[in-house]
Amino acid sequence: MPMKRILVVPDVHGRLFWKEPVRKYINTVDRVVFLGDYLDPYEDEDGLADDIYLNLMEIIALKEENMEKVVLLKGNHDQHYASEHFEELAGGTRLDQQNWNKYHQAFVDYKGFFKIAHIETINGLPHVFTHAGLTLYWLKKVNDIIWQLPDNYISIDDPAIIERINLLDDNGQGQDLLAIVGRQRSWFGEKTGSVLWADIEEHAIPHAPKAYGLNKVFQVFGHTKLNKDYDKLEFDNLAMIDSRQCFMIDSSKGEKITSIKDCQELGDMIKK
Numbered sequence: 001m002p003m004k005r006i007l008v009v010p011d012v013h014g015r016l017f018w019k020e021p022v023r024k025y026i027n028t029v030d031r032v033v034f035l036g037d038y039l040d041p042y043e044d045e046d047g048l049a050d051d052i053y054l055n056l057m058e059i060i061a062l063k064e065e066n067m068e069k070v071v072l073l074k075g076n077h078d079q080h081y082a083s084e085h086f087e088e089l090a091g092g093t094r095l096d097q098q099n100w101n102k103y104h105q106a107f108v109d110y111k112g113f114f115k116i117a118h119i120e121t122i123n124g125l126p127h128v129f130t131h132a133g134l135t136l137y138w139l140k141k142v143n144d145i146i147w148q149l150p151d152n153y154i155s156i157d158d159p160a161i162i163e164r165i166n167l168l169d170d171n172g173q174g175q176d177l178l179a180i181v182g183r184q185r186s187w188f189g190e191k192t193g194s195v196l197w198a199d200i201e202e203h204a205i206p207h208a209p210k211a212y213g214l215n216k217v218f219q220v221f222g223h224t225k226l227n228k229d230y231d232k233l234e235f236d237n238l239a240m241i242d243s244r245q246c247f248m249i250d251s252s253k254g255e256k257i258t259s260i261k262d263c264q265e266l267g268d269m270i271k272k
Helices: 019-025 052-065 076-082 084-090 100-109 136-147 159-166 173-178 200-204 263-271
Strands: 005-009 031-034 070-073 117-122 125-130 218-221 233-235 238-240 247-250
Touching: 005 019, 031 117, 052 070, 052 100, 070 117, 070 125, 076 084, 076 100, 084 173, 117 159, 136 173, 200 238
Parallel strands: 005 031, 031 070, 125 218, 218 238
Antiparallel strands: 005 247, 117 125, 233 238
16 A cells, blocks of 8 residues: 655644645655635734735635645634635634635635535554544534435545535535524534534544544544644544644555654744
8 A cells, every 4th residue: 555645734824834834745745635715814922924815816826826736624613714705604704804805815815715614544444534523413404405315325434425526516505505603602603613614522423423424534634723732623523633733644654643742943033
């Protein structure tokens, strides 16, 4: 079985931590996967780009120069600029109204550069990358409303199902479903949020062991900000890594996903 290495970049939010690891590893990895949320920085953080828009455009340029190697996923903080319909339905904290038109145009101009979900097989195990993770309850809602497939036809280890998830990024019912917020973030939320909104607590809701192939994959996502005491939250079938640093998946190593400890320091050095 061929070896595979994937560099994973969790939520950016205008930060610079991604730059040095990408520069260092771009030529020695098979893929670089960004998990989305490129915009809307946290106000109390250091290590931010002087220009958040230019930081996004540098990431887009990286994709343009490495179309097959770099994967750009979208998060909720991207989708409320990419889609007016999504913004109307889901809203968003820290939305930058002053720069909305500029950000929106970037996602319009480079729409084909971005996806909602990506799948890679590593050591025989399908890894599914999204911004906030896939939950049984949201997948069932998507199937009931749009796909209307027999339940045994749906398994997220199937690239065809992952592509169906990507096709939800439209201006109709698909966008309605991407905008679903869970109870962890809204008094009016549903049992779990969408692939752009699900919180880590919502992944803890029990489900049938074999439902929709959730037991057949290893999910990698961000979205729920971790405090500085944690690199990641990792369980048998998922890892949540929104911790302001990059991660490596290396099929030659024993661990499924490991942090690159010096990412934040390197990002700060670039800033200075």
